[in-house]
Amino acid sequence: MSHAHDDDLRMLLGGYLLGGLDPADTDRMDAHLSTCADCRVELERLSPVPELLRDGAPIEDVGPPAPGLVEDLLGRMRAERAARAARQRRLTWAAAAAAVLVAAVAFGAGALRPGGGGPGPVAQPSPVVSQPAPEPSGVVARFAGAAGTRVAGVATLSSRTWGVSIALDMSGLEGEAPFVLRVSGPGGATEQACVWGSTPSGNARVTGASSLQLPAVDSVEVADRTGRVLATATL
Secondary structure (H helix, E strand, O other): OOHHHHHHHHOOHHHHHHOOOOHHHHHHHHHHHOOOHHHHHHHHHHOOHHHHHHHOOOOOOOOOOOOOHHHHHHHHHHHHHHHHHHHHHHHHHHHHHHHHHHHHHHHHHHHOOOOOOOOOOOOOOOOOOOOOOOOOOEEEEEOEEOOOOOOEEEEEEEEEOOEEEEEEEEEOOOOOOOEEEEEEOHHHOEEEEEEEOOOOOOOEEEEEEEOOOHHHOOEEEEEOOOOOEEEEEEO
């Protein structure tokens, strides 16, 4: 596998930890982690980040994890996805059973109708069609780099039931890693949405998440480890 491809997948580790990837990228990352020792080490290093984000703690250098932590983390994430898939299968079977019940009731009502000499026309149940989930509404905001920097990029914010998902496509990143994405809302409320390391090219495509609802987001900004703001996108 090329180093460029490894870099692209490594940039998805933050979203993978936070559960912000779509199913296709999640499957790609699962397959990649089974063969890439470097990414497994990086996942172990970043594994404390979700808890730090929930606690609102500042992101500093993340120390070495306990032995075997990545295996436990991957096991929990796979178990959660399997449970969601099982729930979806149960809902599909329940919908099919309901359609069969409607058909049986309609047939019985026609057979018992007086004076007909036999069952009348039976209303056919509507076919059960699995409708795709509606695409979440989204907003694209362009970053303005801080004075003296070459940082540029866009943030795509998508509304979710639990808050907002933020997909970044950045270039020209400089400064001391790790880099931090912060989301600001009403009254100056700020949440850290994701953290990632540096790349040789200075480019990054990462996905983060915040509990703020999309209409409440005023701006997003990228800062380096020292707290220096590198770029800001205002909604």
